[in-house]
Amino acid sequence: MKFTMKYILFITLVQVTWCVVCSYRILMTFTTPAKSHYNIGMAIAKSLVDAGNDVTVISSYRENNLIDGKYRNIFLEGLVEKWFEILKIDEDSTSVFDLVNQSPFENNRFLIELGFIMANLTIEHSAFKEFLKSNGTFDVVILEELYSDALKSLGCHFNAPVIGFSAGAPNAWVNSAIGNPWPPSYVPDVNAGFQYPMNIWERFWNTAAIVYRDLSFHIVHIPQQNALMKKHFPHCPDLSIVAYNVSLFFLNGHESYSQPMPYFPNMINIGGIHMKSEQKLPQGLQDFMDNATKGVVYFSMGTFLNVSKMTSDVKQIFINVFKNIDVQVLWKWDNERLFGLSRNVKLGKWFPQQAVLAHPNLKVFITHAGIGSIMEAVRYGVPILTLPVFADQNSNAVYAEHLGYAINIPFKNIDEKKLLRALNDLLNNSKYREKARERSALFMDRPMKPNDSVVYWTEFVIRNRGASHLRVASVDMPYYEYFLIDIIVYLIFTISVIFLCLHFIIKRLVIRMKLKQA
Incomplete structure (x- = not known):
């Protein structure tokens, strides 16, 4: 009996010691003022906590759903509101919808400005400064890559390798940081809304957009961020070194819905990591969906765009269209009332989107074509009507239409006849559902779950103190060598x-x- 008790105590001590040894300290920063980005970041954090790691998250949103285990949240209170105030964009105004008229060149300037404001507000925040004074130690730093390179100084500050995260597939800011090629002949600029094969004029404008973005990145963005970094982290090397010192990237993409393009070995797709295996509908909504024998259309423009702030003409277009379809409509509406609705429309400030998409009576999803909504529609094999407004939504929508499971109508081109015709086509033509199911099968067919991939590669970087063996020589090459200008x-x-x-x-x-x- 004594031997047995000693054996149990020994095994327990070994297990506890092993858990202490294998638990890594991980710092994550997700300060982009977009809840969809934050949700993906928190899914990464939860995966790492579930694996037994000690995770600290610096975020612009407070975590309401507490994560069990070793988790700490540094909440930068008021950062989102301050960001909108400085940019003179009210989250509840029509100004967000006005972004629909931005060209790729204007959008690039907007992103550079956004990145600087975001990095500056983060570094200047009292909670962030207090956190730096704590002199903690971390094994790795994971941060979102969206024109906020000054925050990469956290890797230098804590003497830890850096892992980047992008809320989309490979794009300009990721490719620039990691040296990944993006030939303008067949890789469209993320905001251009082009689709391969591009005609000669599209290739011309695509090349102009990419060259402009690359030049402004190095001439405007890097010097701005470097000055900010040197002000607060003077002990760190120049940003020309720090900005490219990224061990690997987690990308919110997957081949089932992202266009094939060059990928380096340190670019890891984790698309779908935020998706829950089971999400139940509230009883009232469950009854609504179950009783909709002719089908349901679900309309949501995501977490960033408030549809109640659309112009009255556009609102009326949707009201008229929904009156003329013989199915039920779920409309994510952020205000209290909307007059003139037909009886087949049900409004709600929030719906459990994945559970709605998973219901067999859901026929069509009307969406702004944010990457999260695209992948959820693909996961559940639902045809979509895309109404892209700005940023990568245009490219996402165009590619979804190219793959055959969507019809794309840019938000700025909405009219009643076009919208009604597209909706009826999606409801009545089975080819869209078939294509959506094909994409769903591809989405599910992968060698490793996204959360397992995040845990493996994060711990891989920690174990090896970075991933320098995956670093491609192009990152360190000057432009004249990379483009063979000296040879020419x-x-x-x-x-x-x-x-x-x-x-x-x-x-x-x-x-x-x-x-x-x-």
Whole structure:
């Protein structure tokens, strides 16, 4: 009996010691003022906590659903409101919908401004400063990559490797940081809304947008962020070093809904990590969906766009269209009332989106084409009507239509006839549902679950103190070498010299022949 008790105590001590040893300290920052981005970040945090790690999250949103285990939240209170105030964009105003008119060039300037404000507000926040004074230690830093490179100084400050996270598939800011190629001949700029194959004019404007974005990144963005970093972290190296010192990237993408493009080995797709395996409908909504024998259309423009702030003309278009379809409609509406609705429309400030999409009576999803909504529609095999407003929504929508499970109508081009025709086509033509189910099968067919992938690769970076063996040489190459400009100049110079020499020789020969004939 004594031997057995000693054996149990020994095993328990070994297990406790192992848990202490294998538990890593992880710092994460998700300060982008977009709840959808934050939700994905928290899914990463939960995966790491569930694996037994000690996770600290610096965020612009307070975590209401507490994570069991070793978790700490540094809440930057008021940051989101301050961000909107500085940019003079009211989250509850039509200004957000006005972004629909931005060109890729304007959007790039907007993102650079957004990134600087975001990084500055984060670093200047009292809770952030208090956290830095605590002199904690971390094994790795995970931060969102969205034009806020000054925050990469946290890796330098805590002497820890950095992992980047992007709420979308490979894009300009990720590719720039990691050296991933993005040929403008077939990789569309994330905000251009083009789709391969591009015609000559699309390739021209795509090239112009990518060149402009790359130049402004290095000429405007990096110097701005470097000055900010040097002000608060003077002990860190220049940002020209820090910005590219990223071990690997987690990308919120997957081949089932993202366009195939170049991927380096340190770019890891984790699309779908935020999705819950089971999400139940409230009883009233369950009855509504169950009784809708002719089907349901679900309309949501995500967490960032408040549809109640659309112009009255656009609201009326939707009201008229929904009157003319013979199915039930769930409309995510952020205000108290909407007059003139037909009896088949049910309003709600919030719906459990994944549970709605999973219901067999759900026929069509009307969406702004945010990446989260796109992947959820793909996961449950639901055809979509896309109404993109700004940023990557245009590219997401165009590619969804290209794959055959969506019809795309840019928000700025909405009219009643077009919307009604598209909705009826999606409801009555089975080809969209078939294509959506094909994409759903691809989404589910993967070698490792996203949360397992996050845990493995995070701990891989920690165990190896970074992933320098995955770093591609292009990150350290100057532009003239990467684009072979020095080789081109050398060849032009050499060929020019040869031609000049030949010209000189031939000229001398001609002169001599003329002299002999004279």
